[in-house]
Amino acid sequence: xxxxxxxxxxxxxxxxxxxxxxxxxxxxxxxxxxxxxxxxxxxxxxxxxxxxxxxxxxxxxxxxxxxxxxxxxxxxxxxxxxxxxxxxxxxxxxxxxxxxxxxxxxxxxxxxxxxxxxxxxxxxxxxxxxxxxxxxxxxxxxxxxxxxxxxxxxxxxxxxxxxxxxxxxxxxxxxxxxxxxxxxxxxxxxxxxxxxxxxxxxxxxxxxxxxxxxxxxxxxxxxxxxxxxxxxxxxxxxxxxxxxxxxxxxxxxxxxxxxxxxxxxxxxxxxxxxxxxxxxxxxxxxxxxxxxxxxxxxxxxxxxxxxxxxxxxxxxxxxxxxxxxxxxxxxxxxxxxxxxxxxxxxxxxxxxxxxxxxxxxxxxxxxxxxxxxxxxxxxxxxxxxxxxxxxxxxxxxxxxxxxxxxxxxxxxxxxxxxxxxxxxxxxxxxxxxxxxxxxxxxxxxxxxxxxxxxxxxxxxxx
Ligand SMILES: Cc1ncc(COP(=O)(O)O)c(C=O)c1O
Ligand SMILES: N[C@@H](CCOP(=O)(O)O)C(=O)O
Numbered sequence: 033x034x035x036x037x038x039x040x041x042x043x044x045x046x047x048x049x050x051x052x053x054x055x056x057x058x059x060x061x062x063x064x065x066x067x068x069x070x071x072x073x074x075x076x077x078x079x080x081x082x083x084x085x086x087x088x089x090x091x092x093x094x095x096x097x098x099x100x101x102x103x104x105x106x107x108x109x110x111x112x113x114x115x116x117x118x119x120x121x122x123x124x125x126x127x128x129x130x131x132x133x134x135x136x137x138x139x140x141x142x143x144x145x146x147x148x149x150x151x152x153x154x155x156x157x158x159x160x161x162x163x164x165x166x167x168x169x170x171x172x173x174x175x176x177x178x179x180x181x182x183x184x185x186x187x188x189x190x191x192x193x194x195x196x197x198x199x200x201x202x203x204x205x206x207x208x209x210x211x212x213x214x215x216x217x218x219x220x221x222x223x224x225x226x227x228x229x230x231x232x233x234x235x236x237x238x239x240x241x242x243x244x245x246x247x248x249x250x251x252x253x254x255x256x257x258x259x260x261x262x263x264x265x266x267x268x269x270x271x272x273x274x275x276x277x278x279x280x281x282x283x284x285x286x287x288x289x290x291x292x293x294x295x296x297x298x299x300x301x302x303x304x305x306x307x308x309x310x311x312x313x314x315x316x317x318x319x320x321x322x323x324x325x326x327x328x329x330x331x332x333x334x335x336x337x338x339x340x341x342x343x344x345x346x347x348x349x350x351x352x353x354x355x356x357x358x359x360x361x362x363x364x365x366x367x368x369x370x371x372x373x374x375x376x377x378x379x380x381x382x383x384x385x386x387x388x389x390x391x392x393x394x395x396x397x398x399x400x401x402x403x404x405x406x407x408x409x410x411x412x413x414x415x416x417x418x419x420x421x422x423x424x425x426x427x428x429x430x431x432x433x434x435x436x437x438x439x440x441x442x443x444x445x446x447x448x449x450x451x452x453x454x455x456x457x458x459x460x461x462x463x464x465x466x467x468x469x470x471x472x473x474x475x476x477x478x479x480x481x482x483x484x485x486x487x488x489x490x491x492x493x494x
Pocket of ligand 1: 174285286287288418
């Protein structure tokens with residue numbers, strides 16, 4: 033399998049190289065040159081299989097021969113043994129033909145664990161094989177950070193630097209990161225927002241001199257391996273609801289768009305998906321683009337669903353690449369325009385997207401109402417991100433006969449603020465985190481400046 037850049041000019045790489053890098057050298061994101069295709073028989077045969085088996089079958093074509101089957105299976109098994117539910121990502125039924133896919137049973141209680149448990153093990157495997165060390169730089173609006181730390185901290189080959197927006201993540205999210213006091217883990221609170229943090233990380237990939245030749249590795253969903261591991265749960269959920277003999281629809285709380293892009297990729301590989309619904313909080317650029325062709329930046333708002341407080345959505349670039357029939361030059365031109373001024377998609381790519389996607393946005397007041405209403409009607413206490421999905425799924429589904437799967441992206445215990453505002457006492461943390469609020473913390477507050485962060489990384493890496 034070869035991987036090419038969405039901007040069309042960077043050299044093609046193999047899986048190992050793509051895993052161990054970040055942005056492509058032309059500023060684009062890597063995607064497979066051609067996607068593997070599932071036959072109907074292959075899909076049918078995955079129904080009822082354990083999650084790890086489905087994961088191996090779905091991901092094997094992406095890794096090719098870069099890793100032997102026995103080792104790959106072991107890393108997959110170890111990754112999903114850390115989840116607290118035997119089904120790894122169980123479903124519950126919310127209403128007629130409406131299902132909730134619970135992606136939060138991993139060690140840090142958000143969907144990020146699904147990919148980052150495996151990513152950490154894959155990185156360790158390849159760096160060990162090469163006898164190399166790597167520096168991870170990641171930006172988080174709250175969930176990727178702890179999942180990356182949890183997935184990578186046991187590797188002697190990795191130093192991990194995670195940037196979060198100072199005072200803009202929940203207390204539980206911050207503590208899940210800052211109470212990990214391992215020598216190779218460094219948390220940086222940026223005096224800015226998530227977009228600032230992500231821009232610093234991307235800027236560091238563009239200019240890596242500050243690392244004097246040490247490899248810089250991405251754990252955000254710019255890393256293709258994140259997308260690859262997330263494709264699995266779409267397949268797992270759909271085949272257990274009757275695919276390929278029956279179409280399935282998905283609603284996804286979205287921001288940096290890695291989650292939904294994984295689902296879209298699954299559909300491009302032959303999974304019969306009728307509709308994707310993009311759910312956003314008040315940071316609604318994805319919704320505005322799809323509904324009104326308004327691809328313009330607005331000031332980033334702090335909302336009750338802080339993990340989706342993102343304006344510049346990395347993986348939307350991958351979707352645009354497909355919508356523009358993989359024309360990297362057009363994608364580059366559009367994204368350069370977007371950085372400077374309000375932009376719009378051309379008619380044909382926008383129509384292509386509207387054939388498969390719908391979208392909805394939910395304000396903070398709406399999130400509070402939906403958490404309350406969903407609990408009354410279903411008995412499920414939703415986290416504020418999942419609440420945007422629950423709302424969008426009900427508001428925008430095209431038909432009632434196709435099963436709708438709403439992705440539950442985080443556990444409500446991470447977001448006490450929203451849950452309490454909705455009239456609940458809060459959800460208890462699991463026993464392993466019962467003393468989280470008493471643990472010692474360590475983090476550095478830095479200005480949102482590339483040089484200040486690079487200096488900190490250069491001085492502290494081991
Ligand atoms: C809990 C939660 N829900 C939804 C999202 C949005 O996912 P994505 O960025 O993949 O669109 C995130 C993070 O981005 C998140 O942490
Ligand atoms: N919501 C994310 C933001 C980063 O997204 P990623 O999927 O690109 O890592 C977070 O919680 O950090």
